[in-house]
Amino acid sequence: MSIRIALAQYRFPVGDIEGNGTKIIEIAAKAQKQGADMVVFPELTITGYPPEDLLLRPSLKARVSDALEQIKQAKLPIAIVIGYPEAQEGKLYNKSMVIYQGDIIADYAKQHLPNYQVFDEKRYFQKGTQTCTFEFKGIPFALTICEDIWYEGPARRAYEAGAQINININGSPYNIDRTAQRHAQVAKVVSQWPMATVYVNHMTGQDELVFDGGSFIVDSNAKIRFTLPSFKEAFEIAELEQTESGWCVKNEQLCPKLSIEEELYNALVTGLADYVNRNGFPGVVLGMSGGIDSALSAAIAVDALGADRVMGVMMPYQYTAKMSLEDAEGQAKLLGIRYEVLPIAEAFEAAQSTLAPVFGDRPVDVTEQNMQSRMRGLFLMSLSNKLGYMVLTTGNKSEMAVGYATLYGDMCGGYNALKDVPKTWVYKLAQWRNSQGLAVPERVITRPPSAELAPDQLDEDSLPPYDILDDIIERYVERDESLDAIVEAGFDRDVAYRIIRLIDINEYKRRQAPEGVRVTQRGFGRDRRYPITHGWKPGR
Numbered sequence: 001m002s003i004r005i006a007l008a009q010y011r012f013p014v015g016d017i018e019g020n021g022t023k024i025i026e027i028a029a030k031a032q033k034q035g036a037d038m039v040v041f042p043e044l045t046i047t048g049y050p051p052e053d054l055l056l057r058p059s060l061k062a063r064v065s066d067a068l069e070q071i072k073q074a075k076l077p078i079a080i081v082i083g084y085p086e087a088q089e090g091k092l093y094n095k096s097m098v099i100y101q102g103d104i105i106a107d108y109a110k111q112h113l114p115n116y117q118v119f120d121e122k123r124y125f126q127k128g129t130q131t132c133t134f135e136f137k138g139i140p141f142a143l144t145i146c147e148d149i150w151y152e153g154p155a156r157r158a159y160e161a162g163a164q165i166n167i168n169i170n171g172s173p174y175n176i177d178r179t180a181q182r183h184a185q186v187a188k189v190v191s192q193w194p195m196a197t198v199y200v201n202h203m204t205g206q207d208e209l210v211f212d213g214g215s216f217i218v219d220s221n222a223k224i225r226f227t228l229p230s231f232k233e234a235f236e237i238a239e240l241e242q243t244e245s246g247w248c249v250k251n252e253q254l255c256p257k258l259s260i261e262e263e264l265y266n267a268l269v270t271g272l273a274d275y276v277n278r279n280g281f282p283g284v285v286l287g288m289s290g291g292i293d294s295a296l297s298a299a300i301a302v303d304a305l306g307a308d309r310v311m312g313v314m315m316p317y318q319y320t321a322k323m324s325l326e327d328a329e330g331q332a333k334l335l336g337i338r339y340e341v342l343p344i345a346e347a348f349e350a351a352q353s354t355l356a357p358v359f360g361d362r363p364v365d366v367t368e369q370n371m372q373s374r375m376r377g378l379f380l381m382s383l384s385n386k387l388g389y390m391v392l393t394t395g396n397k398s399e400m401a402v403g404y405a406t407l408y409g410d411m412c413g414g415y416n417a418l419k420d421v422p423k424t425w426v427y428k429l430a431q432w433r434n435s436q437g438l439a440v441p442e443r444v445i446t447r448p449p450s451a452e453l454a455p456d457q458l459d460e461d462s463l464p465p466y467d468i469l470d471d472i473i474e475r476y477v478e479r480d481e482s483l484d485a486i487v488e489a490g491f492d493r494d495v496a497y498r499i500i501r502l503i504d505i506n507e508y509k510r511r512q513a514p515e516g517v518r519v520t521q522r523g524f525g526r527d528r529r530y531p532i533t534h535g536w537k538p539g540r
Contacts, residue, residue: 006031014048021067049171075102108132108143117527159193196247205274220246231266261432271517273304283309290324373409403506419516
């Protein structure tokens with residue numbers, strides 16, 4: 001006995017319910033023509049994932065019903081597994097449905113609703129309570145959805161009900177090393193309850209989230225036997241065959257495993273591309289300082305959008321080093337992007353002159369540094385208004401954590417590809433990108449980082465080395481370690497206290513920062529909701 005199952009890993013834009021319904025029909029028809037018996041789509045295929053408060057719109061039910069009816073009316077001779085929201089007696093459920101020749105042959109409500117990190121499903125959905133098994137082509141199947149596979153209950157109950165193949169549809173966002181975690185978890189569940197498992201995930205960028213795809217099949221012996229690529233739309237048909245040892249994949253295929261650097265870089269490219277394209281921007285404009293953050297951002301932008309949709313702007317002042325001018329121009333030529341030089345001296349001096357009567361004889365301090373940054377922000381936002389390009393900001397997670405960024409200056413913009421990328425990873429990604437073809441001048445990678453807002457300024461004048469800084473940030477932000485625990489791990493108490501204090505008091509800045517791709521275990525955004533005003537003290 002065998003069955004051919006198509007895994008459909010595509011972009012399904014959030015909110016485009018009619019368009020997603022049409023796309024499902026087109027892909028299902030393609031799968032049927034290629035000899036598939038079943039086609040499996042990701043979680044909440046109809047609405048896209050996550051639809052957030054669109055789920056609360058009064059017209060949601062009618063729109064979803066229309067799309068489902070459209071799919072049923074196609075009466076395709078293939079089993080179509082889709083995800084959708086359904087309202088029942090005033091309650092909303094996250095569901096999976098199987099449609100065959102216009103009839104619903106199975107329907108299942110998600111039992112485990114994630115409500116941590118970026119997930120907020122209990123705000124919208126009620127949990128299901130019933131196991132769903134169904135027979136198709138003489139084979140007993142089970143339906144589960146995403147989080148269900150991270151608990152033993154749904155799989156156990158489905159197995160005890162006689163299911164041999166588990167169809168698990170997913171909306172699982174990317175973070176570093178997520179593929180290995182998924183493989184290990186599904187294999188663990190299958191080793192306990194030996195159902196071959198078909199895992200299909202979204203592949204798309206959605207605001208600060210990015211979904212990497214990476215769909216796969218685990219056979220009855222808990223071995224990964226079939227994988228789809230990460231960060232690519234993909235459609236593949238797997239033939240599952242029943243043998244004496246259980247269900248195996250007859251046409252086994254394993255995509256090459258990507259390095260962490262390549263996965264992470266692809267996540268940043270995907271997130272930026274989908275954000276810019278879906279929001280209708282013709283391109284992006286960014287400040288090019290000759291430093292590594294703007295250099296990596298420019299490379300990502302070109303890979304995401306193409307050189308013809310990227311504009312780089314150097315905005316020098318008296319503290320801008322000659323090598324910065326050379327490297328910014330050199331990279332612009334290397335990437336083939338439009339490049340402009342707009343000095344800020346006259347604008348800055350005009351602002352100083354205007355403020356002088358109020359500033360009086362107060363000494364020069366960080367105010368003047370921030371003014372330089374705000375002049376640059378003004379220029380970039382003006383170009384954005386006039387040309388229609390979105391401003392791409394370039395700050396990294398390390399800077400966002402400790403507040404080393406200027407509100408209404410270098411934080412001005414619509415999106416930040418590096419928002420959740422620690423500085424140490426910025427260097428790794430630049431080196432990886434150059435291994436694929438030179439995109440970042442080598443001197444940009446090797447020179448000491450500087451904001452160039454004051455004479456002979458270096459980042460490490462006011463911050464610990466980035467390897468130390470990033471370690472403290474990871475422990476405090478991503479692992480929730482206390483000051484005492486961080487000190488016990490070997491860090492200087494005064495340094496750790498200062499960094500933690502900076503993280504705590506700069507929440508107000510991060511609330512005003514542009515959107516950016518979330519790639520770590522815990523980014524600054526929807527999965528870290530700290531109060532701006534509080535009396536919490538670092539310590540235990």
